[in-house]
Amino acid sequence: MAPMTRERAAAGVPTPDMASYYCRRAAGGVGLILTEGSPPDPAGSFNSAVPRFYGDDALAGWSAIVDQVHAHGAAIFAQLWHVGAFNPSLIGMADPSDETPLRLSPSGIAAPGRPLGREMSDTDIEATIHAYATAARNAQRCGFDGIEIHGAHGYLPDQFFWKSTNLRADRYGGSIANRARFAAEIVQACRRHCGPELPISFRFSQWKQLDYRARIADTPDELAALLTPLVDAGVTLFHASTRRYWEPAFPGSERSLAAWTKKLTGKPVIAVGSVTLGNDFKSREGKIRALTDAAQLSRLERCLERGDFDLIAIGRALLANPDWVQLVGEDRLAEMVPFSREMLDELA
Numbered sequence: 001m002a003p004m005t006r007e008r009a010a011a012g013v014p015t016p017d018m019a020s021y022y023c024r025r026a027a028g029g030v031g032l033i034l035t036e037g038s039p040p041d042p043a044g045s046f047n048s049a050v051p052r053f054y055g056d057d058a059l060a061g062w063s064a065i066v067d068q069v070h071a072h073g074a075a076i077f078a079q080l081w082h083v084g085a086f087n088p089s090l091i092g093m094a095d096p097s098d099e100t101p102l103r104l105s106p107s108g109i110a111a112p113g114r115p116l117g118r119e120m121s122d123t124d125i126e127a128t129i130h131a132y133a134t135a136a137r138n139a140q141r142c143g144f145d146g147i148e149i150h151g152a153h154g155y156l157p158d159q160f161f162w163k164s165t166n167l168r169a170d171r172y173g174g175s176i177a178n179r180a181r182f183a184a185e186i187v188q189a190c191r192r193h194c195g196p197e198l199p200i201s202f203r204f205s206q207w208k209q210l211d212y213r214a215r216i217a218d219t220p221d222e223l224a225a226l227l228t229p230l231v232d233a234g235v236t237l238f239h240a241s242t243r244r245y246w247e248p249a250f251p252g253s254e255r256s257l258a259a260w261t262k263k264l265t266g267k268p269v270i271a272v273g274s275v276t277l278g279n280d281f282k283s284r285e286g287k288i289r290a291l292t293d294a295a296q297l298s299r300l301e302r303c304l305e306r307g308d309f310d311l312i313a314i315g316r317a318l319l320a321n322p323d324w325v326q327l328v329g330e331d332r333l334a335e336m337v338p339f340s341r342e343m344l345d346e347l348a
């Protein structure tokens with residue numbers, strides 16, 4: 001199950017309803033649940049409807065979710081999500097900035113030409129990395145099977161990756177290796193705090209919430225330069241976030257971003273994007289067709305058999321169909337319910 005924010009926490013505390021929501025997918029046959037993004041510290045928070053990953057009350061709520069998901073036979077990773085200088089009003093959503101006025105970023109901008117928050121000092125960087133490591137250790141204590149660092153979609157680690165939001169002249173800016181340093185230090189600190197066994201997934205993307213055409217790597221060599229420091233820091237697996245998992249990542253080759261990631265790093269890789277869906281992520285058309293023809297699933301099987309990637313994450317189709325795994329496994333594709341944005345309000 002792909003990580004998906006729901007904003008249903010009670011003042012940042014995960015609720016029993018959230019446990020039921022995850023258990024429904026676990027009972028439906030999902031092997032691994034990646035939780036919705038959860039901030040490691042107050043500065044990383046989107047708003048108070050997002051479940052926190054700090055504070056005893058929130059951690060107790062997460063423990064209960066882990067126990068129940070395990071009882072249904074699925075594994076679960078906590079996704080750690082720091083928004084950095086993200087401001088929802090920039091993408092037309094309500095601005096909760098009165099709740100979370102502190103915005104940290106590599107260079108005090110949310111996007112090119114859009115000042116937001118303050119440029120992180122060395123002390124800010126150190127404290128933020130420490131918050132991730134503490135959260136990772138707490139995830140382990142709660143019984144999570146692993147963690148995922150959300151380094152995609154324009155959030156804090158990605159703000160460091162992306163040239164347009166990282167204008168720093170110190171060791172965290174400039175070359176690709178320098179822009180990867182913040183993320184690598186997060187992984188390293190989590191690894192140090194949690195030991196060699198804890199699986200650490202690292203999620204990254206080319207696209208940003210603010211710019212679907214943005215790129216952090218223009219060539220496979222640049223991608224290797226970005227990912228190698230993360231491998232060296234102790235990443236267990238990568239999660240290549242794309243809007244359509246099959247699309248070629250670079251000109252001149254059919255290989256997808258996930259397939260390149262596997263080839264370049266040798267690590268297990270999760271692919272994601274539009275499985276059994278007919279439209280784009282965040283389609284303005286509202287209703288999104290469920291694409292349920294067998295040809296679409298054979299393409300997925302071919303990619304898996306060929307070793308392009310190891311796992312496939314299912315997002316919106318799994319919101320609409322908690323029993324997605326059963327429907328696919330039992331060839332009951334005609335029963336699949338289409339996803340629509342309105343569904344998000346009543347989701348169980």
Ligand SMILES: Cc1cc2nc3c(=O)[nH]c(=O)nc-3n(C[C@H](O)[C@H](O)[C@H](O)COP(=O)(O)O)c2cc1C
Pocket residue numbers: 002003004005006036037079081150152203241242243272273274275277281313314315316317344
């Ligand atoms: C409602 C919603 C919330 C999301 N929240 C997150 C999130 O918290 N963390 C994250 O990494 N991706 C998030 N995503 C992106 C999904 O994990 C996934 O990459 C995307 O939906 C594409 O997969 P799909 O085509 O199977 O839906 C979200 C997507 C949706 C639809």
